[in-house]
Amino acid sequence: MNILIIxxxxxxxxxxxxxxxxxxxxxxxxxxxxxxxxxxxxDRLRFxxxxxxxxxxxxRKMLDTEQEELLHLSSSFSKILKRRFGKGPEACFxxxxxxxxxxxxxxxxxxxxxxxxxxxKTSLIDQFRSAVMDLVFxxxxxxxxxxxxxxxxxxxxxWDYMTNSALLVMEGQEKEQMRDxxxxxxxxxxxxxxxxxxxxxxxxxxxxxxVIKVRHNLVIAVCVGVLMPIDKLMYEQQQFGLLSERSRExxxxxxxxxxxxxxxxxxxxxxxxxxxxxxxDTSHMFFSLK
Numbered sequence: 001m002n003i004l005i006i007x008x009x010x011x012x013x014x015x016x017x018x019x020x021x022x023x024x025x026x027x028x029x030x031x032x033x034x035x036x037x038x039x040x041x042x043d044r045l046r047f048x049x050x051x052x053x054x055x056x057x058x059x060r061k062m063l064d065t066e067q068e069e070l071l072h073l074s075s076s077f078s079k080i081l082k083r084r085f086g087k088g089p090e091a092c093f094x095x096x097x098x099x100x101x102x103x104x105x106x107x108x109x110x111x112x113x114x115x116x117x118x119x120x121k122t123s124l125i126d127q128f129r130s131a132v133m134d135l136v137f138x139x140x141x142x143x144x145x146x147x148x149x150x151x152x153x154x155x156x157x158x159w160d161y162m163t164n165s166a167l168l169v170m171e172g173q174e175k176e177q178m179r180d181x182x183x184x185x186x187x188x189x190x191x192x193x194x195x196x197x198x199x200x201x202x203x204x205x206x207x208x209x210x211v212i213k214v215r216h217n218l219v220i221a222v223c224v225g226v227l228m229p230i231d232k233l234m235y236e237q238q239q240f241g242l243l244s245e246r247s248r249e250x251x252x253x254x255x256x257x258x259x260x261x262x263x264x265x266x267x268x269x270x271x272x273x274x275x276x277x278x279x280x281d282t283s284h285m286f287f288s289l290k
Contacts, residue, residue, distance in 0.1 A: 069148050070094045076143050077103060084132050084139075085110055097214045101144065101152060101170040104288075109164050117161050126244045129159060141170070156275035156284070158251075167273035167286055187211075190264045195221055195285070198260065202253035204228045206283075219265075221285040227278065235278040247276055254285075265289055 074094045082088030090107035109117065113125050137155045144152055152170040159166045192209040199205040207225030214220060227235075234242050251274050254261075262269055271288040 066096070070096060072147055073101075073140075073144060074103075076147075077140055078105075080136050080139055080143075081105075081108065084136050087111070095214070095218075096148075097212075099172040101148075102214065102218075102286075103168040103170070104165070105168070106165045108159075108166055109161065113161075122161060122248075123241045123245070125159075125161065126241060130240065133157065137170070144170070156277060158247075158273040158275050158286075160271070160273065163271065165271060167271075167275070167288075169275055169284065187264070191219070191221060191261075194260050194264050195223065198254060198257045199226075203250050217270075217289040219287045219289070221287070223283045223285060225281055226283050227281045231278070232281075243276070243278070247274060250274065261287065 078092040089105040188211040206223035210222040273286040
């Protein structure tokens with residue numbers, strides 16, 4: 001009798017592992033059907049590593065190929081920046097989350113830009129970088145499609161000239177919801193309250209805040225409804241220089257109140273980046289934690 005019971009449990013465990021594995025496969029298949037380029041040779045290898053039903057168990061999900069692709073994209077982006085600006089960054093990292101590619105770079109300023117920064121000519125740096133980055137984004141988007149799959153149609157950037165570091169975000173059309181459900185709802189409330197409290201006197205308090213944990217050291221706060229009427233007017237009139245200065249002013253205001261955010265995180269904040277989607281009245285606050 002005991003032997004029969006054990007045998008039934010083994011079958012149940014086998015079925016459970018089979019369902020779990022097939023769910024993983026379907027999730028991967030869906031990601032390719034949602035606009036990602038299918039590469040027969042690479043993706044057959046990718047799926048073969050995802051599922052292995054030998055012995056009723058599933059071997060590790062294939063992550064190494066994706067990491068290799070992201071490392072390749074990091075290198076490619078650095079090379080494109082060097083070719084277009086005459087100097088590449090000392091460090092470049094690309095990570096993927098939901099429908100975004102998040103790129104962080106360090107020590108990107110060229111010698112002429114350093115001279116302009118010393119003369120407080122940040123508006124000229126903004127104009128120069130904006131013009132060149134449109135071409136960089138177009139070129140890099142083609143490389144992303146070729147190597148990684150998926151179509152990325154827009155990008156946003158925060159060039160922090162004072163720290164010589166930057167964060168860029170490329171967004172695709174497909175919205176894949178892959179949130180970290182282990183995130184503490186109480187923490188989300190605390191961070192949202194801190195943003196609302198510190199927005200007073202800096203910017204229009206957001207009407208909606210969505211907190212997303214990308215990694216253990218990177219948290220995004222998506223703030224909707226942050227533009228004042230003057231901000232919308234400047235965007236309509238394409239006053240991008242004034243908008244850039246306004247964004248730096250807002251960022252300085254939040255940086256001055258960083259102690260409150262660090263108490264929420266219980267960790268030191270290494271960098272704060274803010275990108276702006278003026279068309280959709282949305283900003284993204286990226287908290288990079290130590």
